[in-house]
Amino acid sequence: MATVPWVDELAHRLTDANAKGRRRQTHVRSGAQGVRIVLDSRSYLSFCSNDYLGLASHPDITQAFIDAAKVSGVGSGAAHLLTGHSDHHHALEQSLAEFVGSEKVLLFSSGYAANMGVIDALMQRGDAIIEDKLNHASLLDGARMSDADLLRYPHGDMARLHHRLHNAAAKRKMIVTDSLFSMDGDMANLPDIMALAIEHRAAVLVDDAHGIGVLGAQGAGSVSHWDLPASHRPIVMGTFGKAFGTAGAFIAADAVVIDTLIQQARTFIYTTAQPAAVAAATCASLKLVQTEDWRRDKLHSLIEQFRTGAAVAGLNLMPSDTPIQPILIGDEKSALAIGETLQASGILVGVIRPPTVPEGSARLRVTLSAAHEPADIDQLLVALAVACD
Ligand SMILES: *Cc1c(COP(=O)(O)O)cnc(C)c1O
Secondary structure, X not given: OOOOOOHHHHHHHXXXXXXXXXXXXXXXXXXXXXXXXXXXXXXXXXXXXXXXXXXXOOHHHHHHHHHHXXXXXXXXXXXXXXXXXXXXXXXXXXXXXXXXXOOEEEEEOOHHHHHHHXXXXXXXXXXXXXXXOOOOHHHHHHHHHHOOEEEEEOOOOHHHHHHXXXXXXXXXXXXXXXXXXXXXXXXXXXXXXXXXXXXXXXXXXXXXXXXXXXXOHHHOOXXXXXXXXOOOOOXXXXXXXXXXXXXXXXXXXXXHHHHHHHHHOHHHHOOEOOOHHHXXXXXXXXXXXXXXXXXXXXXXXXXXXXXXXXXXXXXXXXXXOOXXXXXXXXXXXXXXXXXXXXXHOOEEEEEEOOOOOOOOOEXXXXXXXXOOOHHHHXXXXXXXXXXXX
C-alpha cells in the first residue's frame, strides 16, 4: 500500500472538486508542441501554449540538442558545483549576460527553482518582501521559504506599494513583481517601481518569464522594453520554457549577487544540472530570439488583428497588448461551457477559474504565437463569436 491513513479525506475532497468542475487533470499530447497539436488523440488549433515565438519544435534547436547529446550524452550526472556544469552551460551563461546586459548570469533548472532560490538566498527572517497580489506562485513560495515577512499590494497599485515601503521597518526590503502578468497580460510599470525602490533603498526582483524573448529590442526582455538605465536595474529572472522553446531558467544580476546565489541558493546547490544538450539547444534558441525580429513583428500584428476582431465581436477584452489575451467572462460555469463549445469545434483556449483568479473573474485565456497565421485568428474569432453569444 502506498497511501496515507487519511485517504478517505483525500477522496472526499477529490469528489467535491469534481462536482464543482474544478478537478485538475493532465491530458496526453502526442507529437510536438505548436499551434496544431494532438491532445488525447484529437487534433486542435491551440491558443494555450506559452510558445510565443513558435520555437518549441524549431529544427535548428532540435539539431543543436541532438549534436550536443551525441557528444555529452543525456544525463549531466551531478549538480553544477560538482561536475554537472558543462561547457554548454558555461557558454549559455556568457551569451545571456551579454544579451540582457548584466554583469553575470546563473542558470537554474526551472523558473520555479530560480525564483525560490534567489529570494531565499537574499532574504532572511526580519527582512520585508513586498509583492504584487497577482505574482506567480513561485515568487510567493520563495518568500515563504525565506522566513522573511511577506507583504502584498493590490495589483499594480503604486500608491499602496509606496505605503508598504514607507511603513516597513525592516532594514532589508525587496520588491518582487512579474514583468508581464500571466493571467491578465498587463505589465508592471518598472520605471515607477525602480523609482520607489531607489527612494526606499529596496532591492527589486523582476520575473520576466513572459517578457524575455517577447519584449524589448531583440527580445532582451522588460528591462529593454522600459529602457531602464544601466545604473538602476532590477535583478531579473528569465525562463527558457516559454518564448525560448526549451527548458530551464536564469537569474541575471551583478557579480556579488550571483556569487552569493552560488553559495546560498538551495535550489541551485542541491539539484542536478540540466542536461548539457538542453543548454546547447537554448544557445541555438538564443540566436534565433536575437536575430529573427520577424517573429516579434508577426506576433504583434496577430495581437492587433485579434484585438480589433474581438472588439468588433463585442468580446470583453482586458487591457493587454501582449500575447496573453484574456477574455473576461465572470461566471465560472459560463466560462467552462464556452471553453467546451470551442473545444468541440476543434479550438483550445485556456479556461481560468478561481482560485487561480479572483471569484467572479473567470476568463478565457488566449495566448498567441508567431507560429499562428492570420487565418487561425479569423477561425478563433468566428468560433468565439458563436460560443460567447
Ligand atoms: C512559467 C512561470 C514560472 C516558472 O517557470 P518554469 O521554468 O516553468 O518553472 C515562473 N514565473 C512565471 C511568471 C511563469 O509564468
